[in-house]
Amino acid sequence: MERARERAETAGARLVPWSEGDFELLVRHNSPEMTAHLGGPETHEKLVDRHQRYLGLDGRRGRMFRIVTDPGGETAGIVGFWETTHHGADVWEAGWGVLPECQGRGIAASAVRLVVAEARAAGLHRHLHACPSVANAASNGVCRKAGFTLLGAEDMEYPKGHWMRCNDWRLDLTADQTQSGVQT
Numbered sequence: 001m002e003r004a005r006e007r008a009e010t011a012g013a014r015l016v017p018w019s020e021g022d023f024e025l026l027v028r029h030n031s032p033e034m035t036a037h038l039g040g041p042e043t044h045e046k047l048v049d050r051h052q053r054y055l056g057l058d059g060r061r062g063r064m065f066r067i068v069t070d071p072g073g074e075t076a077g078i079v080g081f082w083e084t085t086h087h088g089a090d091v092w093e094a095g096w097g098v099l100p101e102c103q104g105r106g107i108a109a110s111a112v113r114l115v116v117a118e119a120r121a122a123g124l125h126r127h128l129h130a131c132p133s134v135a136n137a138a139s140n141g142v143c144r145k146a147g148f149t150l151l152g153a154e155d156m157e158y159p160k161g162h163w164m165r166c167n168d169w170r171l172d173l174t175a176d177q178t179q180s181g182v183q184t
Helices: 020-028 044-056 107-122 137-145
Strands: 013-017 062-069 075-086 089-098 127-130 149-157 163-172
Touching: 013 107, 020 044, 020 075, 062 089, 062 107, 075 107, 075 127, 089 107, 107 127, 107 137, 127 137, 137 163
Parallel strands: 089 127
Antiparallel strands: 013 062, 062 075, 075 089, 127 163, 149 163
């Protein structure tokens, strides 16, 4: 059964639940250009593990999606949310990547707004965090456009063994959506 929010659309993007056939999209995201702010490309084995984790997210513990442009139907990237522990609290964390040929069109912000709605509908955690590198101006801009609040910068380990300086952005999923000015 297809849920209404899986069909939800915003300007420029819609979400399609991650499927077995999306592995090649993950491979495309593993380029030096796409992973420059994430510690660099991963091994094939790590990509296979990541793909299996994405397939295992069923909505209760998070969900990953393929971003599709609308109305063109072009695959534009990856977006999702998952459970994590942040400063001792269980929260959702969001992440995304838009392919180079699709960047600069507002697709990431549209897709993240849709993921906010998904995380809100899951109802498990109050907060959704995003932690882009302080050097990743585009992803920090997406956080701002999607209604996140900047809490500050901190050092985070990602991937394991690689420390980076990240901005900690947080969105309160229980906040009144009409007052925030953010459409989800």
